[in-house]
Amino acid sequence: MDTQNGITATAPAGKIPEPPEPHLPDDQWGRRAWELLQKLRSRAPLIQCITNVVSMDLMANVLLAAGASPAMLSSLNEISDFTPGVDALCINIGTLSEDGLASMRAAASVAAEAGRPWVLDPVAVSASDFRMEACLGLLELRPAVIRGNASEILGLASARRIRNSKGVDSSHQSLDAVEAAKSLSRSSGAIVAVSGAVDYITDGHTVVGARNGVSMLQKITATGCAVTALIAAFISVEPLSALEATACALSIFGVAAELGMEMATGPASLRMHLIDSLDGLNEHVLVSRMNVFRVS
Numbered sequence: 204m205d206t207q208n209g210i211t212a213t214a215p216a217g218k219i220p221e222p223p224e225p226h227l228p229d230d231q232w233g234r235r236a237w238e239l240l241q242k243l244r245s246r247a248p249l250i251q252c253i254t255n256v257v258s259m260d261l262m263a264n265v266l267l268a269a270g271a272s273p274a275m276l277s278s279l280n281e282i283s284d285f286t287p288g289v290d291a292l293c294i295n296i297g298t299l300s301e302d303g304l305a306s307m308r309a310a311a312s313v314a315a316e317a318g319r320p321w322v323l324d325p326v327a328v329s330a331s332d333f334r335m336e337a338c339l340g341l342l343e344l345r346p347a348v349i350r351g352n353a354s355e356i357l358g359l360a361s362a363r364r365i366r367n368s369k370g371v372d373s374s375h376q377s378l379d380a381v382e383a384a385k386s387l388s389r390s391s392g393a394i395v396a397v398s399g400a401v402d403y404i405t406d407g408h409t410v411v412g413a414r415n416g417v418s419m420l421q422k423i424t425a426t427g428c429a430v431t432a433l434i435a436a437f438i439s440v441e442p443l444s445a446l447e448a449t450a451c452a453l454s455i456f457g458v459a460a461e462l463g464m465e466m467a468t469g470p471a472s473l474r475m476h477l478i479d480s481l482d483g484l485n486e487h488v489l490v491s492r493m494n495v496f497r498v499s
């Protein structure tokens with residue numbers, strides 16, 4: 204059994220791991236992203252978010268602007284009724300509590316049993332043993348995607364609280380966490396995305412970079428949380444191509460931010476214009492702006 208980083212291997216004994224997804228040529232990403240965005244808009248998938256109290260509003264509004272249907276239900280008493288019917292689940296440990304963790308565990312188990320994909324946002328995983336242990340336990344429930352900033356991915360991949368971690372913000376560059384992301388992907392079986400100036404997405408073998416976005420996103424709280432929820436929405440419409448769906452979600456969010464920045468005068472107006480730009484995004488603008496490339 205592979206116990207790399209102390210995390211139990213994901214493929215059952217004897218099962219041959221699935222091959223990496225076929226490689227999409229760099230010039231096809233815009234077309235692919237538009238195809239997935241159209242699917243999302245026409246299906247309006249139901250996305251359950253068990254998330255931190257800071258992020259709820261932005262997360263729900265980003266999901267709505269993209270065409271999904273958000274539901275921030277988190278009581279343990281509702282999970283057995285509600286979670287089997289969702290299209291995907293987003294779990295974010297930003298303001299973690301004992302009760303919240305019990306709900307997260309229950310919802311991830313129910314989603315997995317019902318064959319619904321779920322994504323993990325390991326916010327500030329190195330801030331406390333409580334968070335690290337919570338995340339390592341959640342990894343055993345098989346998230347389809349893990350998205351974090353570089354410090355979070357470095358911490359989670361090592362299964363140890365890293366020093367010089369600052370809380371919810373990153374103190375590392377995304378490129379510094381690419382090898383950790385690959386290792387975490389192989390040990391957990393999840394697609395792993397590291398956000399930053401360039402977002403990196405990996406299935407443990409292939410690495411794709413997404414260069415869209417603006418640095419002012421770091422001045423708006425919970426943009427990372429919101430893009431993780433967007434990833435949940437994208438994988439719900441394309442579960443068999445989770446790497447592509449994840450890269451498309453990150454890149455589309457970045458394109459919306461770039462368009463929003465053209466009208467914004469600061470973080471507060473960028474937040475508003477980003478949501479408007481995501482809602483109004485059209486094929487021509489998306490295809491001409493998308494900047495996704497194969498790294499390895």
Ligand SMILES: Nc1ncnc2c1ncn2[C@@H]1O[C@H](COP(=O)(O)OP(=O)(O)OP(=O)(O)O)[C@@H](O)[C@H]1O
Nearest residue numbers: 352398399400416417418420424425426427428430
């Ligand atoms: N320097 C940058 N230039 C362009 N885009 C960036 C930059 N830094 C982050 N982003 C984008 O901002 C979004 C949030 O990423 P970030 O790494 O800041 O997440 P985070 O730290 O988890 O955020 P939060 O915890 O506030 O939700 C992503 O879409 C990412 O691509």
Ligand SMILES: Cc1ncsc1CCO
Nearest residue numbers: 255257297298326371425
């Ligand atoms: C500021 C903050 N604190 C806990 S979660 C959160 C939102 C960004 O991750």
Ligand SMILES: [Mg+2]
Nearest residue numbers: 326352427428
């Ligand atoms: Mg975060």
